[in-house]
Amino acid sequence: MTAISDTPKAGFRLSMLIYDTRYRSMTIQIIALIGVLTAFGWIINNTAQNLDDLGMKLGFSFLQEPSSYDINQRLLDYDSRDSHLRASFLGVLNTLVVAVLGCITATIVGVFVGVLRLSNNWIVAKLMAFYVEGFRNVPVLLWIVLSMTIFIETLPQPRDFRGDPPAASMVLNDSVAFTNRGFYIPEPLFSNSLGNVHLFGESSLRFDISLDLMAFLVALIGGILAARFVKRRADHIQETTGVRPVTWWQRLLLIVVPVAIVFYALGLYLGYPALKGFNFQGGIYARNSLIALWLALSLYTAAFIAETVRGGILAISQGQTEAAAALGIRPNRIMSLVVLPQALRVIIPPLISQYLNLTKNSSLAIAVGYMDITGTLGGITLNQTGRALESLMLLMLIYLIISLSISTVMNWYNNSVSLKER
Amino acid sequence: MTDIGYVRTEMLPEQDAPSSAVGVVHWIRVNLFSGWFNSILTILAIYFVASLLYGVLPWVFKSSWTAHSLNECRESIVAQYGEGATGACWAVIRERYLQLLYGFYPSELYWRVNLAFVGLLVAIAPVLFAGIPRKVLWFSAASPFAIFWLLWGGTIWLPLSVVAGFVLGYVAYVLVSKPAGSLAGTIAAFLVPVLWWLLLAAPVASGLQSIIPLASESVESARFGGFMLSVTIGVTGIALSLPIGIVLALGRQSDLWIVKTICVGFIEFIRGVPLITLLFVASTLLNIFLPPGTTFDIILRVMIMVTLFSSAYMAEVVRGGLAALPRGQYEAADSLGLDYWKAQRLIIMPQALKISIPAIVGNFIGLFKDTTLVSIIGLLDPIGLSTSIRANQEWNGIIWELYGFIALMFFIVCFSMGRYAMYLERKLKTGH
Numbered sequence: 001m002t003a004i005s006d007t008p009k010a011g012f013r014l015s016m017l018i019y020d021t022r023y024r025s026m027t028i029q030i031i032a033l034i035g036v037l038t039a040f041g042w043i044i045n046n047t048a049q050n051l052d053d054l055g056m057k058l059g060f061s062f063l064q065e066p067s068s069y070d071i072n073q074r075l076l077d078y079d080s081r082d083s084h085l086r087a088s089f090l091g092v093l094n095t096l097v098v099a100v101l102g103c104i105t106a107t108i109v110g111v112f113v114g115v116l117r118l119s120n121n122w123i124v125a126k127l128m129a130f131y132v133e134g135f136r137n138v139p140v141l142l143w144i145v146l147s148m149t150i151f152i153e154t155l156p157q158p159r160d161f162r163g164d165p166p167a168a169s170m171v172l173n174d175s176v177a178f179t180n181r182g183f184y185i186p187e188p189l190f191s192n193s194l195g196n197v198h199l200f201g202e203s204s205l206r207f208d209i210s211l212d213l214m215a216f217l218v219a220l221i222g223g224i225l226a227a228r229f230v231k232r233r234a235d236h237i238q239e240t241t242g243v244r245p246v247t248w249w250q251r252l253l254l255i256v257v258p259v260a261i262v263f264y265a266l267g268l269y270l271g272y273p274a275l276k277g278f279n280f281q282g283g284i285y286a287r288n289s290l291i292a293l294w295l296a297l298s299l300y301t302a303a304f305i306a307e308t309v310r311g312g313i314l315a316i317s318q319g320q321t322e323a324a325a326a327l328g329i330r331p332n333r334i335m336s337l338v339v340l341p342q343a344l345r346v347i348i349p350p351l352i353s354q355y356l357n358l359t360k361n362s363s364l365a366i367a368v369g370y371m372d373i374t375g376t377l378g379g380i381t382l383n384q385t386g387r388a389l390e391s392l393m394l395l396m397l398i399y400l401i402i403s404l405s406i407s408t409v410m411n412w413y414n415n416s417v418s419l420k421e422r
Numbered sequence: 423m424t425d426i427g428y429v430r431t432e433m434l435p436e437q438d439a440p441s442s443a444v445g446v447v448h449w450i451r452v453n454l455f456s457g458w459f460n461s462i463l464t465i466l467a468i469y470f471v472a473s474l475l476y477g478v479l480p481w482v483f484k485s486s487w488t489a490h491s492l493n494e495c496r497e498s499i500v501a502q503y504g505e506g507a508t509g510a511c512w513a514v515i516r517e518r519y520l521q522l523l524y525g526f527y528p529s530e531l532y533w534r535v536n537l538a539f540v541g542l543l544v545a546i547a548p549v550l551f552a553g554i555p556r557k558v559l560w561f562s563a564a565s566p567f568a569i570f571w572l573l574w575g576g577t578i579w580l581p582l583s584v585v586a587g588f589v590l591g592y593v594a595y596v597l598v599s600k601p602a603g604s605l606a607g608t609i610a611a612f613l614v615p616v617l618w619w620l621l622l623a624a625p626v627a628s629g630l631q632s633i634i635p636l637a638s639e640s641v642e643s644a645r646f647g648g649f650m651l652s653v654t655i656g657v658t659g660i661a662l663s664l665p666i667g668i669v670l671a672l673g674r675q676s677d678l679w680i681v682k683t684i685c686v687g688f689i690e691f692i693r694g695v696p697l698i699t700l701l702f703v704a705s706t707l708l709n710i711f712l713p714p715g716t717t718f719d720i721i722l723r724v725m726i727m728v729t730l731f732s733s734a735y736m737a738e739v740v741r742g743g744l745a746a747l748p749r750g751q752y753e754a755a756d757s758l759g760l761d762y763w764k765a766q767r768l769i770i771m772p773q774a775l776k777i778s779i780p781a782i783v784g785n786f787i788g789l790f791k792d793t794t795l796v797s798i799i800g801l802l803d804p805i806g807l808s809t810s811i812r813a814n815q816e817w818n819g820i821i822w823e824l825y826g827f828i829a830l831m832f833f834i835v836c837f838s839m840g841r842y843a844m845y846l847e848r849k850l851k852t853g854h
Binding site (some may be wrong): 029032043049051122133136137138139149184361388399400403404 | 565679
């Protein structure tokens with residue numbers, strides 16, 4: 001018998017970098033790092049050289065120059081003498097407006113459709129399947145452009161509301177007007193308004209906070225917290241005595257009454273849009289680009305959310321329902337106490353990515369002329385100043401921040417509802 | 423003896439189920455009118471469908487196929503169906519369908535696009551269906567270059583010199599791995615083709631072209647458009663994003679910290695920004711990133727960006743499949759003594775990819791739909807063309823016919839992809 005003579009040598013040879021598993025992973029990583037750094041260096045070098053040839057210097061001072069373009073749908077005051085930074089800021093707000101509105105409506109429609117698709121009513125289930133397949137398989141850009149075109153081509157012009165008899169009329173007791181320029185709806189106004197708080201002076205990020213809105217929010221949140229306290233107490237009583245006190249009317253009053261008091265104290269009334277000159281004045285004006293984008297994004301994303309919801313409910317095994325029924329729980333309580341809490345865990349992670357998709361798809365606003373961040377910073381500002389590199393870097397950074405914030409918040413929510421395992 | 427008054431000695435014949443429990447009536451009762459709430463829903467739904475059909479069907483069929491403008495269309499419909507009749511103006515499709523399919527591709531060269539499309543179908547057939555002879559896969563491998571040449575035209579030596587790079591890589595691997603081991607062979611198989619493509623391919627192609635001129639009429643990218651453009655970008659993105667996505671997913675799952683960080687950074691960056699910003703980069707910035715004086719084709723730039731975008735999403739899907747695989751599979755592969763790549767190729771990937779088929783195809787569908795975004799940076803895909811057709815004086819004001827046609831085409835492609843995924847899932851299902 002021969003002993004194993006191939007004892008490991010103590011010395012270090014260069015070939016061990018490749019053939020020794022202890023060092024090989026290090027070698028591969030360092031080669032990868034060098035490759036990536038080289039590629040970056042090459043790109044940066046090329047960029048510097050190209051910018052030099054064009055006589056441009058990298059810098060963000062162009063953001064302080066006057067933008068000299070108008071933003072037609074905006075939340076804050078703005079005119080064309082304001083800076084590009086101000087325009088971008090309003091663009092971000094517009095992106096957030098359509099993203100939030102879209103997420104809310106898409107969730108409502110999606111849950112509705114997803115549940116109805118599981119209905120044992122054959123025709124309703126088929127209709128919902130038709131809706132889901134139809135919207136999922138056609139590009140969202142087409143839906144956006146189509147809704148915009150329909151609004152422009154089929155809705156009456158503001159001047160059609162004039163004349164005797166007028167060719168078009170307002171709906172809902174003369175309070176809402178659908179025109180081919182946009183929708184006019186009543187706005188809440190306050191006769192004893194608390195006024196605004198002005199923040200950030202004259203800078204590009206200045207904005208006003210309406211104290212009326214703050215008062216409303218404080219009343220609402222306070223009411224909700226109080227209602228939650230009542231619910232907790234009812235839970236406690238149920239756990240100790242086994243009898244649940246009837247509290248729904250207390251909770252409802254706790255939410256409604258403070259809000260009503262605030263509205264009464266502030267003197268709430270509605271400002272109706274009215275035809276003046278060639279256009280409507282007063283009320284909230286939502287341009288048809290916003291409405292088209294909102295509608296198309298909501299319906300498109302709702303089709304995906306519906307599938308998510310359906311999958312989540314189907315993922316809960318039949319045994320759970322049967323076990324709950326065996327315990328004597330009533331059918332609607334089975335849904336709310338047993339099936340939905342478990343389905344939610346399956347639904348939320350894909351729901352997060354649908355919200356992210358909707359937010360990213362809102363950048364298609366540029367196709368219908370809604371001035372979101374892509375339309376301002378990535379569109380007109382970029383074309384006017386020629387600062388493609390800086391504008392696009394900033395644009396991507398903003399989207400990254402928005403995406404990361406949404407996923408952080410939703411992941412936090414997901415963790416709070418997910419199954420607590422060992 | 424107990425007194426039994428009556429004992430039945432033979433079984434009664436079976437009776438039919440009551441008429442309310444079989445057949446159409448039973449089906450309607452269970453599926454449509456099983457309670458007051460369901461009945462209301464059914465009636466509402468029937469009313470909705472009926473009114474929809476009542477509105478749409480006359481519009482679809484009381485139509486005009488032969489006109490050259492929207493006004494002419496309306497006049498001919500009124501002339502045919504009486505005063506006040508409105509109907510679809512399908513004439514716009516009849517007049518512009520070639521444009522919607524081929525863009526501004528020279529009409530005498532349409533056969534090249536058609537041939538390329540047939541080639542594409544033949545090439546993907548063996549990938550999609552197991553019944554096709556495996557030898558067709560050689561055609562699939564060669565088809566990208568043939569299709570490129572058919573679509574863009576120009577000298578045949580350019581695609582051939584690109585193919586030569588792959589051949590050189592294989593030769594280098596065989597030559598180097600014999601004496602110096604497989605790792606050195608792999609490195610050589612990477613380096614040699616890259617050097618060939620960067621330094622030698624273009625001069626060799628133009629040299630060969632001047633010696634043996636073999637060229638077809640070249641078509642510039644600006645003339646590409648319509649569904650042909652969507653399919654070109656979509657298929658390229660689909661074919662390239664899956665392998666890149668698998669590599670990225672493996673990188674993200676890897677133990678190597680630097681590789682993992684690079685992959686995570688890339689994936690999260692791409693997933694955090696909308697595709698349109700990447701397309702803006704393609705249209706305005708990509709030339710700035712390259713050495714001065716380089717210009718390359720806008721369609722190629724868009725393809726690169728779409729592929730990168732899609733591969734990040736693909737990586738996440740594949741990672742999901744990898745994570746769903748039981749730990750035991752990895753350990754079993756290790757205990758068999760397989761190295762990393764063999765374990766991935768023989769054990770892990772086939773199962774992980776099978777798990778993620780629905781999501782992968784979902785990504786493909788998303789990518790194909792996303793090709794419409796190129797209309798925003800000025801390429802004439804179907805949506806870009808629809809805008810230009812509607813800007814035309816003759817067809818100004820046309821909505822449903824045009825968008826309906828485009829939507830239908832996308833629907834057919836995307837829906838069939840989804841159905842294929844379901845078929846594949848059923849076929850590969852090994853559970854009970």
